[in-house]
Amino acid sequence: MERVECRWCGLQNEPGAASCTTCGAPLDLRDLVTDSGWREAPRLRDLTEFRFSASVVQVEGELVPVADIALAQGDAVYFEHHVMLWKDERTPVSAMPTQGGMRRILGGMPFVLTLAHGPGRVAFSRDAPGELVVLPLHPGMELDAREHAFLLASHTIGYSFVRIQGLANVLHGGNGMYLDRFVTTSAPGLLVLHGYGDVFERRLAPGEKIMVEPGAFLYKDASVAMQAVQMPVKTGLLRRGLYLAEMTGPGRVGIQSMYVHHHAE
Amino acid sequence: MNPGAPGGPGVPPGYGVPEGYVVCHYCRTPHPPAGPSCPSCGAALDLRTAVSRSGWLKQPPIRDLARIQIGRSRIQIEGTQVPVADVALDGEEWIYFSHHVLLWVEPGVRLSNTSLAGAWNRVLAGMPLVMLEARGPGHVALSDNHAGDLVALPLAPGQQVWTREHRFLTATGNVSYTWEPTGIWYTTGSGDDRETHYPLGQFGDRFTAHAAPGLVLLHSPGNTFLRDLAPGETILVQPGALLYRDLSVGAHLHLEHPYGAAGMSWRSSFSQRTIWLRLIGPGRVAVTSVFGHTSSLRITGQSPATTQQW
Numbered sequence: 001m002e003r004v005e006c007r008w009c010g011l012q013n014e015p016g017a018a019s020c021t022t023c024g025a026p027l028d029l030r031d032l033v034t035d036s037g038w039r040e041a042p043r044l045r046d047l048t049e050f051r052f053s054a055s056v057v058q059v060e061g062e063l064v065p066v067a068d069i070a071l072a073q074g075d076a077v078y079f080e081h082h083v084m085l086w087k088d089e090r091t092p093v094s095a096m097p098t099q100g101g102m103r104r105i106l107g108g109m110p111f112v113l114t115l116a117h118g119p120g121r122v123a124f125s126r127d128a129p130g131e132l133v134v135l136p137l138h139p140g141m142e143l144d145a146r147e148h149a150f151l152l153a154s155h156t157i158g159y160s161f162v163r164i165q166g167l168a169n170v171l172h173g174g175n176g177m178y179l180d181r182f183v184t185t186s187a188p189g190l191l192v193l194h195g196y197g198d199v200f201e202r203r204l205a206p207g208e209k210i211m212v213e214p215g216a217f218l219y220k221d222a223s224v225a226m227q228a229v230q231m232p233v234k235t236g237l238l239r240r241g242l243y244l245a246e247m248t249g250p251g252r253v254g255i256q257s258m259y260v261h262h263h264a265e
Numbered sequence: 266m267n268p269g270a271p272g273g274p275g276v277p278p279g280y281g282v283p284e285g286y287v288v289c290h291y292c293r294t295p296h297p298p299a300g301p302s303c304p305s306c307g308a309a310l311d312l313r314t315a316v317s318r319s320g321w322l323k324q325p326p327i328r329d330l331a332r333i334q335i336g337r338s339r340i341q342i343e344g345t346q347v348p349v350a351d352v353a354l355d356g357e358e359w360i361y362f363s364h365h366v367l368l369w370v371e372p373g374v375r376l377s378n379t380s381l382a383g384a385w386n387r388v389l390a391g392m393p394l395v396m397l398e399a400r401g402p403g404h405v406a407l408s409d410n411h412a413g414d415l416v417a418l419p420l421a422p423g424q425q426v427w428t429r430e431h432r433f434l435t436a437t438g439n440v441s442y443t444w445e446p447t448g449i450w451y452t453t454g455s456g457d458d459r460e461t462h463y464p465l466g467q468f469g470d471r472f473t474a475h476a477a478p479g480l481v482l483l484h485s486p487g488n489t490f491l492r493d494l495a496p497g498e499t500i501l502v503q504p505g506a507l508l509y510r511d512l513s514v515g516a517h518l519h520l521e522h523p524y525g526a527a528g529m530s531w532r533s534s535f536s537q538r539t540i541w542l543r544l545i546g547p548g549r550v551a552v553t554s555v556f557g558h559t560s561s562l563r564i565t566g567q568s569p570a571t572t573q574q575w
Contacts, residue, residue: 032330034341034343034351035332035339035341035351035353036341036351036353036371036404036406038343038351040329040343043345129412130346196347197344197347197408197410197412198344198346198347198349200343200344200349209372210369210371211370211372212369213368213369216368216369216408231376232376232377233364233377233395233397234378234395235365235395242367242376242397244367244369244370246372255369257343257344257348257349257368257408257410258346258408258410259410
């Protein structure tokens with residue numbers, strides 16, 4: 001029998017599988033693509049399981065989904081400590097310092113990430129309605145995510161952050177001062193984001209542009225350029241003009257349909 | 266709602282409906298009996314209508330990727346938790362909306378400002394002062410940033426609808442928009458502590474289609490329920506729950522005081538009152554299951570209201 005390709009991550013799955021073993025996307029549903037070309041991130045079914053390395057992730061719930069991970073010996077995931085929902089008492093955790101400590105503190109980003117090591121169980125939730133966006137990263141990939149969007153990443157993924165360039169982008173971009181950057185070198189890895197509301201992805205051709213509400217930006221390939229652009233309209237009697245994020249391909253862009261949460265932070 | 270329109274208040278079933286057409290339960294627009302969803306409002310047509318024992322018709326959420334046709338333009342509803350209205354504008358057709366619901370736009374779509382009358386009052390009431398216009402051709406997508414449903418209200422020429430403030434997402438350019446004080450308020454406290462509350466909002470929105478059919482898109486922050494009130498029929502609802510109503514439906518405050526429990530002081534008993542919005546038919550009303558709560562302080566004054574002391 002023919003193997004089944006996952007339309008979200010591209011992995012070949014065993015015939016008859018209901019969901020992708022690498023990203024959890026349902027394999028028995030058609031790809032949902034809007035007339036304007038956005039692809040909906042797959043809604044992961046309650047209790048869906050998928051794997052990375054020798055560990056297993058189970059998704060629990062649908063409105064505010066939880067990622068419940070059974071970490072195998074030798075595996076680890078890192079995360080911002082406040083997204084931990086529960087853990088087994090014996091699951092070891094350690095601190096993972098990041099570079100640029102003071103600048104990160106000034107930017108409102110966590111100075112220290114936390115690592116959970118296998119064997120053991122630990123579960124994560126961003127405590128807001130939305131969906132988990134599972135992004136298996138192949139070797140040699142670079143992906144940028146908005147700050148405070150990432151839920152967890154496997155230890156094989158390198159983490160850094162890039163400062164958003166340009167004063168206009170910082171002041172009006174709505175994305176804060178930094179983007180989280182996730183890089184794989186020789187080994188694959190698993191990155192899980194939490195998208196607020198519904199999540200849509202679009203693959204831009206080289207030079208292709210789309211204007212996005214800055215607060216809605218969720219992730220992009222590092223190859224996609226992002227620039228805050230002032231639109232020729234006002235938003236109030238005395239208020240400044242409207243800024244949108246101009247995304248220029250090539251590469252993927254992910255957006256979320258609910259973003260007030262970020263402005264309130 | 267135009268009283269003479271199909272499905273309007275007092276209009277017999279089937280009146281004004283073209284031969285072979287059916288009237289959508291949810292938007293009251295006639296359309297050919299084909300397709301999985303209503304082409305005018307996107308409501309699923311292959312679901313059994315769900316009417317509660319108390320007579321409320323549950324508005325089903327618009328299905329993911331359902332399409333609504335309006336003029337030569339088309340709206341696709343995308344997502345289920347925080348749904349997006351993705352508008353494919355044809356030619357010179359246009360829509361207007363508040364800037365904070367703009368999710369994304371194609372570079373070729375022309376954005377410009379629409380000024381609104383009564384600027385200072387709108388600022389005081391926390392309403393958007395400036396609307397944006399988006400003119401085709403091209404795509405523009407809007408999202409309210411809150412969980413809930415999108416509710417599409419197609420308007421036939423001459424048709425009007427009243428909607429609660431801050432529920433408006435967008436409307437087609439051929440629908441005119443005015444706003445008016447709700448006239449529904451109450452005060453608590455006295456002297457420097459006196460505070461005026463507007464449980465229905467200080468202003469309500471009124472939309473009117475003129476020469477051509479138009480469309481208003483609302484965001485309902487919870488589940489949505491509809492009810493067609495007969496002439497003189499009344500229903501009490503939480504003021505903040507009202508989503509929209511026909512203009513033929515009357516509305517005023519209603520204060521209900523429970524029978525005082527033994528041992529409860531007069532003052533405590535007074536604070537147990539419920540502040541209702543009393544709706545009087547004929548016409549359609551729609552409520553949403555997410556609403557703000559009214560004050561529990563003693564009321565010192567109010568707009569015209571009926572009372573019930575049990």
